[in-house]
Amino acid sequence: MTDPIARIAAALERIAPPAPVDADPLAHPAYVWRDGGLAAARAFDPVPIDLLFGIDAQKATLVEDFRRLAAGHAAQDVLLWGARGSGKSALVKSAVAAIQAEGAAIALIEVARMDGLRALFDRIEGLPRAYVLFLDDLGFDAAADARALRSLLQGGAEARPANARLVVTSNRRHLLPRDIAEQESAINPRDSVDDHLALADRFGLSLGFHALDQNGYLAIVRAYADRFGLVFDADEAIGWATRRGGRSGRVAWYYITDLAGRSGRGLPF
Secondary structure, eight states, X not given: OOOHHHHHHHHHHHHSOOOOOOOOTTTOSEEEEETTEEEXXXXXXXXXXXXXXXXXXXXXXXXXXXXXXXTTSOOOOEEEEESTTSSHHHHHHHHHHHHHHTTOOEEEEEESOGGGHHHHHHHHTTOSSEEEEEEOSOOOSSHHHHHHHHHHHTTSSSOOOTTEEEEEEESSTTSSOOOTHHHHHSSSHHHHHHHHHHHHHTOSEEEEEOOOOHHXXXXXXXXXXXXXXXXXXXXXHHHHHHHHTSOOHHHHHHHHHHHXXXXXXXXXX
16 A cells, blocks of 8 residues: 555645746846746846936946956946935846847846855856846845855855856945944944944945935936926926925836826836
C-alpha cells in the first residue's frame, strides 16, 4: 500500500505551478528579479527623460554615471533621496532608457527583495552587458537591518560584480530614521551616529531631490502644458496641489492629466 504522505506529496507536486522560466539576461531592456529568477519586465516604457522637468542637474549626473557603467568604465553606486513625488524612480528608469537609445548594452533589473542579491550577482557576473540593479523606495527601521546591504556595496568579502551597480531610491537621506535620542542614550554617541550613517556613506553618488516652492511647481506645470498644447490656469493648478497636500513633479503631472482629460485630449503616458 502506498504511503499516504507520499501520495499527498505527489499530488501537491502535480498541482504546483511550474518553475518560472528564467529570462535571457541579454535579450530584454528591463527585468524583475523575484524568487531567484529573472523575469522580463512586461512593459518597459519610461517617460522620455526630457519630460522630467525641474531636476536637470540630477538628470545629467545620473545619465553620465550610467553611460560610464555601460562603457565598462568606473561608475558609482547611487542613492537618490528626498521629497516624495519628485521624480526619483522615474529618473532611474528614464536614464536607463536614454542610454539604451544611444545603443549601449545596459539593462535595468528591479530587485523586490534584498536577500536574493548574491544569487543575482552570480547570474549576471561576466555577461557582456551592464546592469542597473534598482531597489525602489528602500528604508530600514534599524541599523542592524542595513548591514547586509552595506557589505554588498563595500567592505564585504564578496562584492557586487564589475558590470553592475546598485541604485536605490528613498525618502530618507540616510535610509534610516534618526532622532536626538540616539546620541543621548549611547555610551559613545559618535558610535551610534556612525552606525546610522554608514549605509548612506557606501554610495559613491548621492543625489538629493527637494520639495518645490510654488514657482517651481508652476514652472513644471507650464512646461508640461506647453509640451502638450494645453492651456492652464495658475490658480487652478495651485488649488490642485493644495488639495493633494503638496507640490511636486508628480502632482504637476496628475494635474496635467486631469486637464487633458477635461479638454478631451489624450496623453502619451
